[in-house]
Amino acid sequence: MSDLKQGKPQRDTTVGEAGDGRPRDLSKMPSNGHGCDFLEKLLDGAEVEWVALGDVCQPKRGKRLVKSQLEESGSFAVYQNSMKPLGYYEENNVDGETTFLICAGAAGEIGYSSKAFWAADDVYYIESNELLLSKFLYHFLLARKFTILSRVRRASIPRLSKTSFDKIPVPIPCPENPEKSLAIQAEIVRILDTFTELTAELTAELTARKKQYNYYRDQLLTFEEGEVEWKTMEEVGEFIRGKRFTKSDYTDNGIRAIHYGEIYTHYGTSTTEAISQVRTELAPALKYAEPKDVVIASVGETVEDVGKAVAWLGNEKVAIHDDSYAFRSSMNPVFISHYLQTARFTSEKEKHVSRGKVKRLLINGISKMRIPIPYPNDPEKSLAEQARIVAILEKFDTLTHSISEGLPREIELRQKQYEYYRDLLLNFPKPEGRTTNGHK
DSSP states (O other): OGGGGSSSOOTTOOBOTTSSSOBHHHHTSOEETTEEHHHHHHHTTOOEEEEEHHHHSOOEEOOOOOGGGOBSSOSEEEESSSSSOOEEESOOSBOSSEEEEEOBSSTTOEEEESSOBEEOTTEEEEOOOSSOOHHHHHHHHHHTHHHHHHTOBOSSSOBOOGGGTTTSEEEEESTTOHHHHHHHHHHHHHHHHHHHHHHHHHHHHHHHHHHHHHHHHHHHTOOOBTTEEEEEHHHHEEEEEOOOOOGGGEEEEEEEEEOHHHHHHTOOSEESOOSEEEOGGGGGGOOEEOTTOEEEEOEESSTTTTTOEEEEOOSSOEEEOTTEEEEEESSOHHHHHHHTTSHHHHHHHTTTSEESSSEEOOHHHHTTOEEEEESTTOHHHHHHHHHHHHHHHHHHHHHHHOSSSHHHHHHHHHHHHHHHHHHHHTOOOOOSSOOTTSOO
16 A cells, blocks of 8 residues: 555556556556455455445435525535536535435436535435445445446436445445444545546646637637628528438448537537448438538537537548538638637627527528638638638647547546546455345
């Protein structure tokens, strides 16, 4: 344990050759069938008893609040059917340092709050007791998340029943000595928390950088009167609406395609590769974006999603869904894609988006929206200025959004490192047979 007690893991820790987040020195550490040697040293010969969750603690169900009782801000977050607070309430019904599970909606999600909160009726919470630290249980349940999610009943509203998780076997080190047991659990929590704290710091830094990126993007794409000419999109280019294809049309080897939902869930401002393919026999009926077109989502669940765009920079045409448009012009497509994300464009876009359950932006709305043309009387100079702005934004975009470079990549590696240590430290010996309530 001495190597792990020296402090927080460093951000420049070398990861394993397999890209699994393991430091090289740890990957060479000898281990046996029950985990690494330092886990045995921590246990110091103590037995480990596997006990059903419901036998070692009592998961408690939260209490319902109606929406009219909630505020947009306040002292106590209210958790209902997701890890995002539904709102805030003037009281709490759960103390801080408590693990909780979402049992409807985002059923199977596992949370932990260091602050007091209100658990609504679709939440079960589990407090510490004389045998089990709630934070230790939190890390353990994260390691069993796949099992928990597999027990979610998939219906119109996904649900997780109490009986589906309170039989999960939980390891209790040194059960005959509660004080020692809690000390062992606390040491494991301390080690694992160093990794989650580092990930949280990096995530906060990434959030700050994204805000900074959005600010500089808007500044670079804000122009004084006379610096640019503002033209409607229909004056600058043409719109081509896509053709419908469905999930049943997807294949592993076919025509490259962009689905409108992928524009705001997968792609950035530009791409050279499409992640989806559809059946080749659909080719004559499909509509396509040509290289240097901008593909724009016309449908989404939120106003922010509608109008999101990706510049298609592939070498060949790509099929597009009928809930998206290809915008074709002589302008730099990445410049347009960036501009369509600005606060100014978003503000103008809101006037044209239909506000039903599904948000929609029609061609007769977006085509009337204006975009800036630098040096409109000098096409060559205009494209050079667009390229200059794009180069600056793309460099910043890589640092904030790329999964292969910058902070997102570092966060991904730290998460893998946490999962590796978590699985190692929670790999307690499990004897043959059954747990105390007869469940494996």
